[in-house]
Amino acid sequence: MTRIDTVVIGAGHAGLAVSRLLTVAGCEHVVLDRGRVAERWRSERWDSLHLLSPNWLARLPGWSYGGADQDGFMSAAQFIAYLEGYAESFGAPVQSGTTVEDLAACATGYAVVTDKGTWRSRHVVIATGPWGTPVVPAGLDRRGLDRLGGRGGVLSASAYRNPEQLADGGVLVVGASSSGVQIADELVRGGRRVVLAVGRHTRMPRRYRGMDAYWWLERTGRLARTIDEVDPQAARAEPSLQLVGRSDVGRDTDDLDLVSLQSRGVQLVGRLASVDKRGIAGFRDDLEATTAAADRALHSFLDTVDTHIERTGLTSEVWPAMRPRRFVATATPSTRLDLASEQISTVVLAAGYRPHHPWLRLPITDRDGSIQQYRGVTSAPGVYVVGLRFQHRRDSAMIDGARHDARAVVSHLYTGSTEPVSIEGVPR
Numbered sequence: 001m002t003r004i005d006t007v008v009i010g011a012g013h014a015g016l017a018v019s020r021l022l023t024v025a026g027c028e029h030v031v032l033d034r035g036r037v038a039e040r041w042r043s044e045r046w047d048s049l050h051l052l053s054p055n056w057l058a059r060l061p062g063w064s065y066g067g068a069d070q071d072g073f074m075s076a077a078q079f080i081a082y083l084e085g086y087a088e089s090f091g092a093p094v095q096s097g098t099t100v101e102d103l104a105a106c107a108t109g110y111a112v113v114t115d116k117g118t119w120r121s122r123h124v125v126i127a128t129g130p131w132g133t134p135v136v137p138a139g140l141d142r143r144g145l146d147r148l149g150g151r152g153g154v155l156s157a158s159a160y161r162n163p164e165q166l167a168d169g170g171v172l173v174v175g176a177s178s179s180g181v182q183i184a185d186e187l188v189r190g191g192r193r194v195v196l197a198v199g200r201h202t203r204m205p206r207r208y209r210g211m212d213a214y215w216w217l218e219r220t221g222r223l224a225r226t227i228d229e230v231d232p233q234a235a236r237a238e239p240s241l242q243l244v245g246r247s248d249v250g251r252d253t254d255d256l257d258l259v260s261l262q263s264r265g266v267q268l269v270g271r272l273a274s275v276d277k278r279g280i281a282g283f284r285d286d287l288e289a290t291t292a293a294a295d296r297a298l299h300s301f302l303d304t305v306d307t308h309i310e311r312t313g314l315t316s317e318v319w320p321a322m323r324p325r326r327f328v329a330t331a332t333p334s335t336r337l338d339l340a341s342e343q344i345s346t347v348v349l350a351a352g353y354r355p356h357h358p359w360l361r362l363p364i365t366d367r368d369g370s371i372q373q374y375r376g377v378t379s380a381p382g383v384y385v386v387g388l389r390f391q392h393r394r395d396s397a398m399i400d401g402a403r404h405d406a407r408a409v410v411s412h413l414y415t416g417s418t419e420p421v422s423i424e425g426v427p428r
Contacts (some may be wrong), residue, residue, distance in 0.1 A: 003027055006123040006223060006413070009095045009103075011037045011398050014058060015127035017406035019092045020061045025410065031092055032114060032343030034195040038169035040084040040131065043195060045076045046338040048186060050245035051399075053214050059400045060086060061407070062248040068094040071212065073245030100225035103359035109382060113359075121384045123413055126371065130389045130397045132351050132356030137174065139220055139282075147279035148345050156352040157183060163190040168368050169345030170194065172281065172337075174272050176201045177239040181256055185244070188264050195337065195344065196205040196261065198287055203324070204241045205255050208305060210319035213243065214373065216305050236390045239352070258291060269333045275347075281337045291327040298324065324426045375418040376409040380411075384409040 006022060008015045011033035022029045022369040023311035033039055049077030050073040051058070058074065063086045065074075074082060087094060095116070100111035109122040145154050153167075159181040163186060171195035173184045179198065188194045203214045217223050227235060244256040253427040262268055302323060309315055337344070355369035364378040365371055375392045376384045386405045387397055407419040 001118045002122060003108075003120045004122060005032055005109070006125065006397055007032060007110075007119050007121045008125045008127055008386070009033075009100055010096055010129065011087070012040060012093070012127065012129055012387070014036075014129060014402040014406065015125070016083060016087055016092055016384055017060050017402045018125050018127055018409060019094075020063070020086075021406055021410040023090050023092070025414065026063070027410075027413075029093060031094045032098045032100060032112070032119075033094060033096055036096045037087050037094060037122070037260055040129065040158075041076050041080050041083075044131075046157075046160050046183065046186075047076075047162045049076050049182070050074060051079060052214050052241060052243045052245045053131045053164065053398060053400070054245075057214055057218075057398070057400045058082065059403060061403050063089065064189065067187070070322060083340045094414045100359050100362060102250060103358050107228070113352045117372075123384070125318075125409060126357075126360075126383070126385045127387050128357075129387045130331035131353045132369070133156075134353045135355055136349060136353055137272050140272075141275055141277045144279040145347065147340055147352070148347065149350045153283075154347045154349065157348060160348055164188055166192075167345040172197065172272075172339065172346060173346050173350060175199060175350035175352065176242065176258065177350070177352070178241060178243055181258075181261060182244050182350075183348055183350060184266055185264070186258055188261070188266050193267075193343070194265075195267045195269060195342075196257065196258075196289055197269050197283060198241050200290060201273045201294050202239045202241050203257055203298040204243055204301075205257075205298075206243055206323050208302060208310075209309070209321055213384040216308075219305055220308050221399075223393065227399040228388055229392075232390070235394070238390075239349065257324065257326060259325050262327075262330060267334070268329060269337070270335065275339070279339045281339055281344075283335050283337070285333070285335055287329060287333040287369055295326050369414075375412075376405050377418060378413055382413075 005027055006029035008018050008029060008031040011031050013032050020033050054071050054073055056070040058065045098114045098116045100112060100114050104111055106120060108120055110124050112119040160183055171187050172195045172199045173180050176196060176198040184194050184196045206213060208216060242257055258268060268287060270287040273284050274282040294370055306321060310319060362380045364380050371385050373385050374387055378385060386409055387402055389397045391405050393401055397404050412418045
């Protein structure tokens, strides 16, 4: 058994942001991870994935992107190296290959039981991120899915790597947020027949009026919007942006969205409702309503951008407005699909994730498994969380946003207040 002041669980960007601030503050701590630094980016991302946010937005406490391609998008491998360099820069006390099996209260604080021994600490920071286990839509009959031909089957977006990994034949992709549209795009470009089941999504152009979408989100204050300013339940359930991070996106016109996917031959259908024991997939008749809602939200945001440009005098510094085309289905969406007869051999689930903390033995979770907190502070004294979706700000789960929540958590750990304190040597 080892005694230490603070245990940080997770060595991704959020856990390392906390570790950096604890290190500067002189707090004895350890960062535990089941794998290595940035493990999810090593083992739960597809081969061609790049960050959705530009390199200039990869800001962490005391660390930022220093390369020449500020407006580019790091690949998964580049981002792993980025985080490794960050950890090395301050000697982050990461203990890799250590799986947390139990976190419970004890007489002196908390006992963190791992497969490599037990740590006792006064403070614990949970920084495992917003991901848990993949959402499996209700109504999927396992017997029907087992009818998928050859070596095909069902896999989550976190298990998908590349088109060559899949069995020959068509692919049903479930979910049209960032992961779903990127995977569908890669598959159809590779010559596969692709059916995309479209649920709620957040449409966003990669660039608008010459600037990246994230530049506008930051410039208009959207990324800094706090949970106190919005409906918490709706905000935390907002789908990820329908974007792709690549440098070949053109001048406000070549976006990755349902319009471009349809033009490339992807068959668009409504939300997946069921797969019965015969392998018949049923879809809701809601594609028109879903896409119309996404288009309305998109144009509402672009109206905000245009108003901001006029109000701040940026008119001469940006390009003229070129709005993305509204989505119009070119065919009546199917509501029924026989997977076998249509030669669909694989189903890729990209419908999001639900919280999953089987090792957490503290009464701090909601009925859905999410950790209850405010600004990272839970009801268990000395237990914190960093990196959740809309934890406090809209960008809380993003790379850049973690620095704000990390500072609030470390401030509370030392002072009992989440108001950021000055930590020498670390810019805010």
